[in-house]
Amino acid sequence: MSENSVAVELQGIWKRFPGVIANSDINLKVASGTVHAIVGENGAGKSTLMKILYGMQKADEGIISINGKALVFNSPSDAIAAGIGMVHQHFMLADNFTVLENIILGSEPKSGGKLDFAKARKLISDIAAENGLAVNSDVLVSELGVGDRQRIEILKVLYRGAHILILDEPTAVLVPHEVEELFNTLRDLKKQGFTVIFISHKLDEVLSIADEITVIRQGTTVGSVNPHTENVSARVLAEMMVGSELPTPQSVGNTIQDQVVLTVENLGVIAAGGKAIVDGVSFKIRAGEILGIAGVEGNGQAEILNALMGIESATGKVMFQDEDISKKSTRYRRDLGIGFIPEDRQRQALLLGAPLWENRMLGHQTKAPNAKGFWLNPRGAKADTKRIVAEYDVRTPSIDVNASALSGGNQQKLIVGREMSGDPKLLIAAHPTRGVDVGAQAAIWDHIRNARQAGLAVLLISADLDELIGLSDSIKVLLRGKFVADADPATVTPQELGTAMTGAGRAA
Amino acid sequence: MNLRRLATSLIAPAIGLGVSLAATAVILISIGANVTVIFSSMWNYGTSPRAMTLMLNLATVYFLSALAVSIGFKMNLFNIGVNGQYILGSLAAAVVASNLQLPKAISITVTILTAMFVGAAWAGIAAWLKVARGVSEVISTIMLNFIAVGIISYLIVRTSIGTETSVNIRGTKFIPESGMLRGNAFIDPDTKVYGFLIISIFVGVGYWFLLNRTRFGFDLRATGKSASAARTSGVQSTRMIVTTMLLSGAVAGLVGLPYLLGQTGSYNLQFPTEWGFIGIAIALLGRNNPVGIAIGAIFVAFLDVSSGQLVLEGVPREISTIMQGLIVIVVVISYEVVRRNQVKSEQRSVARALAKQEVSA
Numbered sequence: 001m002s003e004n005s006v007a008v009e010l011q012g013i014w015k016r017f018p019g020v021i022a023n024s025d026i027n028l029k030v031a032s033g034t035v036h037a038i039v040g041e042n043g044a045g046k047s048t049l050m051k052i053l054y055g056m057q058k059a060d061e062g063i064i065s066i067n068g069k070a071l072v073f074n075s076p077s078d079a080i081a082a083g084i085g086m087v088h089q090h091f092m093l094a095d096n097f098t099v100l101e102n103i104i105l106g107s108e109p110k111s112g113g114k115l116d117f118a119k120a121r122k123l124i125s126d127i128a129a130e131n132g133l134a135v136n137s138d139v140l141v142s143e144l145g146v147g148d149r150q151r152i153e154i155l156k157v158l159y160r161g162a163h164i165l166i167l168d169e170p171t172a173v174l175v176p177h178e179v180e181e182l183f184n185t186l187r188d189l190k191k192q193g194f195t196v197i198f199i200s201h202k203l204d205e206v207l208s209i210a211d212e213i214t215v216i217r218q219g220t221t222v223g224s225v226n227p228h229t230e231n232v233s234a235r236v237l238a239e240m241m242v243g244s245e246l247p248t249p250q251s252v253g254n255t256i257q258d259q260v261v262l263t264v265e266n267l268g269v270i271a272a273g274g275k276a277i278v279d280g281v282s283f284k285i286r287a288g289e290i291l292g293i294a295g296v297e298g299n300g301q302a303e304i305l306n307a308l309m310g311i312e313s314a315t316g317k318v319m320f321q322d323e324d325i326s327k328k329s330t331r332y333r334r335d336l337g338i339g340f341i342p343e344d345r346q347r348q349a350l351l352l353g354a355p356l357w358e359n360r361m362l363g364h365q366t367k368a369p370n371a372k373g374f375w376l377n378p379r380g381a382k383a384d385t386k387r388i389v390a391e392y393d394v395r396t397p398s399i400d401v402n403a404s405a406l407s408g409g410n411q412q413k414l415i416v417g418r419e420m421s422g423d424p425k426l427l428i429a430a431h432p433t434r435g436v437d438v439g440a441q442a443a444i445w446d447h448i449r450n451a452r453q454a455g456l457a458v459l460l461i462s463a464d465l466d467e468l469i470g471l472s473d474s475i476k477v478l479l480r481g482k483f484v485a486d487a488d489p490a491t492v493t494p495q496e497l498g499t500a501m502t503g504a505g506r507a508a
Numbered sequence: 509m510n511l512r513r514l515a516t517s518l519i520a521p522a523i524g525l526g527v528s529l530a531a532t533a534v535i536l537i538s539i540g541a542n543v544t545v546i547f548s549s550m551w552n553y554g555t556s557p558r559a560m561t562l563m564l565n566l567a568t569v570y571f572l573s574a575l576a577v578s579i580g581f582k583m584n585l586f587n588i589g590v591n592g593q594y595i596l597g598s599l600a601a602a603v604v605a606s607n608l609q610l611p612k613a614i615s616i617t618v619t620i621l622t623a624m625f626v627g628a629a630w631a632g633i634a635a636w637l638k639v640a641r642g643v644s645e646v647i648s649t650i651m652l653n654f655i656a657v658g659i660i661s662y663l664i665v666r667t668s669i670g671t672e673t674s675v676n677i678r679g680t681k682f683i684p685e686s687g688m689l690r691g692n693a694f695i696d697p698d699t700k701v702y703g704f705l706i707i708s709i710f711v712g713v714g715y716w717f718l719l720n721r722t723r724f725g726f727d728l729r730a731t732g733k734s735a736s737a738a739r740t741s742g743v744q745s746t747r748m749i750v751t752t753m754l755l756s757g758a759v760a761g762l763v764g765l766p767y768l769l770g771q772t773g774s775y776n777l778q779f780p781t782e783w784g785f786i787g788i789a790i791a792l793l794g795r796n797n798p799v800g801i802a803i804g805a806i807f808v809a810f811l812d813v814s815s816g817q818l819v820l821e822g823v824p825r826e827i828s829t830i831m832q833g834l835i836v837i838v839v840v841i842s843y844e845v846v847r848r849n850q851v852k853s854e855q856r857s858v859a860r861a862l863a864k865q866e867v868s869a
Contacts, residue, residue, distance in 0.1 A: 363742060371723050
């Protein structure tokens with residue numbers, strides 16, 4: 001394989017899902033023997049693209065060529081046969097199996113109908129030695145840490161003969177020194193002639209490991225850059241990722257009042273396995289204040305929100321104004337005037353198979369204009385849905401279409417409009433503008449700011465650090481279920497915040 | 509858009525009917541029968557006044573049974589135990605009513621409440637098992653059916669609840685005429701249409717209002733459409749499961765009453781015990797919609813009543829059971845196909861409408 005040959009080429013890939021275009025006209029060339037990074041925001045279409053390349057989904061249009069040969073993948077086994085291997089973000093390992101068993105699972109070497117463990121062990125130790133992947137193949141996977149598990153995933157892929165490796169957000173679950181080890185492994189693999197496709201949205205990491213970087217925005221490839229040229233910086237990549245304008249909400253004045261709306265003391269959530277996902281979190285939010293929580297996804301944000309809404313059981317104390325609501329039901333909390341924009345809108349905030357006006361009622365089915373006592377008031381709900389559609393610019397021909405017919409961004413606008421209705425006193429919002437186009441994003445920011453002016457308290461969680469910094473009055477950084485730092489949005493930069501989120505240093 | 513929805517909800521049953529008629533014809537031909545003769549004989553008998561009366565009476569039973577099932581279906585709860593709930597409800601109603609000497613309206617109200625209460629209580633066991641112990645309601649309700657049959661046999665055969673009501677048949681004491689709801693022979697002079705028909709229409713209307721016009725109904729439908737979204741919206745799932753099962757059981761308790769109060773006046777060991785299963789099929793046919801269920805109930809009752817003609821034509825009457833099964837399968841499949849197409853076409857029409865807006869803007 002010469003240095004310049006193309007390992008993977010994608011031409012004009014399109015993939016449409018109901019209501020969403022996940023990939024539109026993707027073009028990508030990956031030179032063999034390189035680490036090629038694909039970066040883009042959450043929801044930009046990276047994962048879909050990789051699923052197409054790995055045969056898990058079929059593109060609607062477009063050509064996939066591997067080593068210059070156009071191929072059609074109907075299933076991952078076709079992709080594996082073509083030498084493609086995927087290391088998933090969420091590991092696919094059986095905890096109660098040993099490392100060896102996990103690696104050979106599904107493609108076991110056999111001799112005379114019996115499993116040939118000796119051969120398997122030899123094969124694996126050869127591969128491990130060649131690529132500097134030290135593992136003890138006889139321990140149970142349940143005893144291993146995250147970094148080791150990832151190495152096993154990589155070994156698994158190599159064992160199946162892959163020469164092109166796809167790593168989906170491999171560093172999301174790693175601590176910094178594990179990231180360094182992973183990168184060393186990747187460099188070794190590259191020396192051995194493997195091709196690595198590295199998906200990430202962490203720009204500094206991408207800059208340090210990749211030979212070439214392709215940026216995806218809104219489902220399409222917007223360009224490729226070589227990080228070794230001088231003018232490529234994280235800033236340049238970020239601008240490519242979000243488009244040239246990089247909108248930032250400008251915070252306006254201080255509207256914080258004296259009255260405390262939400263007091264959280266020593267909140268804790270224990271996962272099924274007994275691990276503390278939220279570990280002793282305390283904070284206060286006053287009327288007119290926006291408190292932002294920064295953190296890499298999966299560090300306990302979703303659990304904090306669910307605990308505050310009474311959806312998940314939690315320890316500690318939650319006070320709304322002067323009332324202890326720790327033991328109250330979700331409906332009771334909502335009726336107090338708490339609006340909630342959950343992280344997973346399709347699972348938690350919408351009835352996809354119901355018309356928009358019924359979705360307007362969801363979560364507010366006890367209150368005007370949706371209900372009069374025991375009875376529903378469809379007429380009132382319909383009228384108010386029309387108001388939300390107009391005020392929040394929800395693009396829909398009618399309020400009678402099902403929520404599933406709207407695009408993700410328009411669904412989100414409807415949810416924000418709904419949760420801001422009825423003058424809530426507290427808004428608990430996760431990624432309020434995720435998937436929303438730039439113009440509507442600014443409108444949602446304005447709505448939140450106006451409500452804040454009128455005394456709304458907001459708990460804001462966002463992966464968009466600019467949004468977090470621009471809207472919040474104060475920011476707390478969440479890492480592994482604990483607050484590890486405070487940041488002042490007036491002075492902190494997204495870079496500093498990003499560093500603090502990974503636990504590498506302290507923000508200003 | 510609403511016209512289109514109406515059309516799509518009619519297309520699926522039409523396809524189901526067409527395909528199953530065709531398939532039945534193939535079966536009939538394969539056993540060497542004359543299809544036209546058989547179909548026309550079924551139709552001629554089925555539209556006679558007497559058959560129409562029998563059909564309406566049976567449909568009343570099926571309608572209630574399907575309503576009971578579909579209350580659960582609306583939130584993905586499978587109450588397979590309508591059988592047990594209605595036979596126990598009917599027995600209790602028969603015992604209570606046979607001991608009442610009250611004005612008709614009061615007597616019948618008490619009878620109905622008794623049946624609903626017992627049906628709900630029996631379903632409540634399954635609800636409690638599910639909420640407190642995580643037992644699937646499919647398993648518990650079906651097992652409770654067997655237990656109900658056993659309990660009833662014991663009570664009637666071994667205790668003073670049962671007496672010899674006619675030669676060699678044990679059953680409860682007869683309900684006095686003041687407690688019966690015999691109905692009116694307005695179609696066929698010799699056969700009465702059950703009086704319970706009117707009550708079941710009220711139950712159907714009440715079902716529609718409860719589901720579509722009350723907060724409880726919204727919570728129930730929301731839970732069925734997305735349990736996670738309903739929970740986030742403040743619906744307490746355990747309470748919903750219990751309430752819905754109780755309601756379903758209460759309606760199930762009514763299933764035997766049209767027959768008990770309109771015909772036998774006594775619960776005996778020959779009381780039909782399988783009306784709950786047909787309710788599942790009809791709830792699927794009628795898509796949990798009371799009007800659809802009513803049409804489905806009438807249709808299935810028509811096949812049941814007119815299948816008597818098959819024997820006269822020298823064809824096994826099980827052909828009609830095959831036909832019913834075929835219809836349910838084909839209709840369920842075509843509903844799903846139509847629904848998927850509808851989702852896609854709605855997305856397309858939304859996209860089209862928005863494209864137009866953008867051009868004119």
